[in-house]
Amino acid sequence: MKVRKIEDSDIDPNTNFSDNKSSFRYLCLSNDLTVGTSRKFSIRDERDKEIEIAVFNINGKYYAISNKCQHQGGPLSEGILDIEKKIVTCPWHGWKYSVIDGRAPHKGGDSVNSYEIKMVEDKLYVDSIPNNIGKRVTQPLSILYFG
Numbered sequence: 001m002k003v004r005k006i007e008d009s010d011i012d013p014n015t016n017f018s019d020n021k022s023s024f025r026y027l028c029l030s031n032d033l034t035v036g037t038s039r040k041f042s043i044r045d046e047r048d049k050e051i052e053i054a055v056f057n058i059n060g061k062y063y064a065i066s067n068k069c070q071h072q073g074g075p076l077s078e079g080i081l082d083i084e085k086k087i088v089t090c091p092w093h094g095w096k097y098s099v100i101d102g103r104a105p106h107k108g109g110d111s112v113n114s115y116e117i118k119m120v121e122d123k124l125y126v127d128s129i130p131n132n133i134g135k136r137v138t139q140p141l142s143i144l145y146f147g
């Protein structure tokens with residue numbers, strides 16, 4: 001996931017990122033999420049369903065994935081963050097996800113949704129439409145492929 005700082009000239013004056021015409025939702029001021037920390041946000045998606053997003057600040061870059069672990073719904077915003085590898089470990093039972101794209105870092109692992117973050121001036125917005133859909137894998141790869 002790329003984080004791009006939007007210059008004033010890039011902003012369509014008809015776009016208000018926090019209104020219902022855009023799929024982007026306002027999160028917070030960028031200073032509210034300090035380097036090396038994460039935070040949970042509740043936003044409404046395109047169908048007006050509430051979803052929880054975990055947002056991470058790694059060295060000034062922002063990443064967003066679903067806050068709910070695929071195992072039993074553990075809060076990934078409270079997980080242990082490996083800043084070097086950009087991997088979060090669920091605080092409940094240790095499942096791991098890349099904060100870049102929500103994918104498990106190992107073969108056959110489950111993934112969670114990931115979302116694009118935009119920074120406009122000093123404000124953070126998240127796209128309520130995932131840019132990568134996390135897939136639930138219920139069986140090891142060997143069973144799926146070799147039955």
Ligand code: FES
Pocket residue numbers: 069070071072073074090091092093094095
């Ligand atoms: S709920 Fe996340 S590892 Fe179990």
